[in-house]
Amino acid sequence: MHSPSAPACGDPIVQLLNRLSSVDGPGMSGWDLVQAQLTELMVFTGSPCGFIGDIVDAACGQLQLHSAGPLSWPNDPRQAPSTLWAAVLDTGAPVVNNQVNAQVIQGVQSFMGWPLLRGGQVIGIVGLANRSGGYSDLLLLQLPPALALLAGSIATWQAEHRQREALTALALSREAVRSTEAQYRQLFDVAGIGITRLSLNGRFLDVNHRFTEITRRTREQLLQLNHQDITHPEDLATDEALEASALEGQRQRYSLEKRYVRPDGQVVWVMLSVTLVRDAQGLPLHFVTVSEDISERRQFEEAMNSAKAAERANKEKTDFLSRMSHELRTPLNAMLGFAQLLRVDPTNPINDVQRKKVGHIERAGAHLLAMLTDVLDLSRIEAGGLPLNLAPQRLSSVLEEAVALVSNQVTQSDVQLLLTPPTEDLFVKADQVRLRQILVNLMTNAVKYNKPGGRVMIEAQGVRSYVVITVSDTGRGLSQEQQSHLFEPFNRLGAERTSVEGTGIGLVIVKRLIDLMRGRIEISSQVGIGSSFRVWLPAALDPQPSAADSVHGRLGARSGWSAFDALNPGTLTLLYAEDNVVNVELVRQVMHMRPKWHMDVARNGAEAIQMARASQPDLLLLDMHLGDMSGLDVSDVLARQAETAGIPRVGLSADAMPDQIAAARERGFLDYLTKPLDVSRLLTLLDRYAEQLIAQGDEEESAEG
Secondary structure: OOOOOOOOOOOHHHHHHHHHHHOOOOOOOHHHHHHHHHHHHHHHHOOOEEEEEEEEEOOOOEEEEEEEOOOOOOOOOOOOOOOOOHHHHHHOOOEEEOOOOOOOOOOOOOEEEEEEEEOOEEEEEEEEEOOOOOOOHHHHHHOHHHHHHHHHHHHHHHHHHHHHHHHHHHHHOHHHHHHHHHHHHHHHHHOOOEEEEEOOOOEEEEEOHHHHHHHOOOHHHHOOOEHHHHEOHHHHHHHHHHHHHHHOOOOOEEEEEEEEEOOOOOEEEEEEEEEEEEOOOOOEEEEEEEEEEOHHHHHHHHHHHHHHHHHHHHHHHHHHHHHHHHHHHHHHHHHHHHHHHHHHOOOOOOOHHHHHHHHHHHHHHHHHHHHHHHHHHHHHHHOOOOOOOOEEEEHHHHHHHHHHHOHHHHHHOOEEEEEOOOOOOOEEEEOHHHHHHHHHHHHHHHHHOOOOOEEEEEEEEEEOOEEEEEEEEOOOOOOHHHHHOOOOOOOOOOHHHOOOOOOOOHHHHHHHHHHHOOOEEEEEEEOOOEEEEEEEEEEEOOOOOOOOOOHHHHHOOOOOOOHHHHOOOOOEEEEEEOOOHHHHHHHHHHHOOOOOEEEEEEOOHHHHHHHHHHOOOOEEEEOOEOOOOEHHHHHHHHHOOOOOOOOOEEEEEOOOOHHHHHHHHHOOOOEEEEOOOOHHHHHHHHHHHHHHHHHHHHHHHHHHO
């Protein structure tokens, strides 16, 4: 058997345990060991005073107190009305008092008392006093392993002491011997910890009742066995080495954590304390062992370690997903970005044949992007790493946003979308971004799987404490068999044999997002008639109007005309921080469509900071991964300088993880554009910001006039 892996040797608790284990030596009595260990504990905690309380009368709570240091402790802990350690005996819990009344015990300013437990029973008390600065909760958390070791030594000392008393009584008379043996057997059997006597070769000579419970064997069975017969094979080598060192006189006693194997194969962990008993001439007689079942403690420690490992794994998975998102979106940015430029660039128009080919590129890229987004979202949901901000949302606004996002798809298909606007006072408790994602997914499916001339109907209503959003279609419908597999990942229910593109995980994400928002989804469908999806989400009250401006408010409202009509070429400056040459070229081509803007490029974070300080741009466009630092780091540096703190910042990155976007918004970013770049969205943002600058200029001129 071998002990579990220990912490690093530099850990103070490990050093204390090593000192407590090493104070033993040949010829030391059990009490000598207890005193030496108490001294080590006082040194470790910086306590000039300490005591060991041996319970003399458990019923009355009387202690035999043994002091270390200058203080003298009364043997009756209940003498004073405000006792320092009577509560330890009453509750079996540690007591800390850093403001001791001097009238209780003279000379005591601060005190910590700790019950010494074996098998769930209090066998004594350890007390420490007058530590400089008092006693903290940290000590309460650090000391249990050391106190468990001290308790084992005290238990061994107590066993030795009581055994010597019994042997003395045996010498007085035969009747006294028989009486003492009966008392010893009673104490031996009712002890709350497992006690055994072993021969020098390890055979069981005697066992108490608690040890039979721990090992799940009868006393008769154990007396036919050697302790090696029930020891876990991996712990045998350690056991044998420690026994040999005791027989060779290197140590009188030792403690270790080991495993016993029960008859059914179940493993039980015990804290084992072993003492070698010698006769008056110093010759070895037998071993006395004390075993305490620590399986629950080990399970708790393993559970904590597993939880920490799972937390690390989730963080690593989130980091991996972030990197994957960035690495896959970067080439898609070039592909879709330049495809959009070919289609919308008025200075270099393309013919219908070329436009059709570009459309194929955009559709293929969009499908790949959708599949990437779905896979990453599903992975984050399963890893528990998808942050949600559940707050009251005005349903009419979210529905309008979702309808706008699928409008192009509706326009390109022979399907009619009918929205019944909900009342303005209908609010739902949800994450705005994820609710919009749910609605867009359901509407997109209703359009994709509809029939020519079909309809998609959206309506919502309050039902008691819920809001029910229904998305219905007049499409092909689903059979009962298909409905039973509807929310299985990558199962497209036969649609993979059609020309309709999809990933097979959109509805899986929808269901799991709804579950995370404490709602549910229902479906009713008939083949050839259509389907209805009903989303139930908790209703919410109308929140107080927010004082914070929205992103679009900060950028100004869209007025329907281009602000560039009022600007001269190169009037406004955009500083773009990006370390990827292809991405820079894409944005440069987009900027050609807005000649009133002048674009400067910073190839890394340090260069972006330097250029922003040298000449403040009108707008700073930041990638989140710049090689030498992140876009958030650049923003933080500029925000700390008064002259650059007011520069408007917009994120543009392939890192489309929601927590990254949320972090940018918390730092004051006006907007966060994701790659692949939506060219029209960037142009709209530039137009809106130009309009805001013009409006500000007009206000300043009016104020001066």
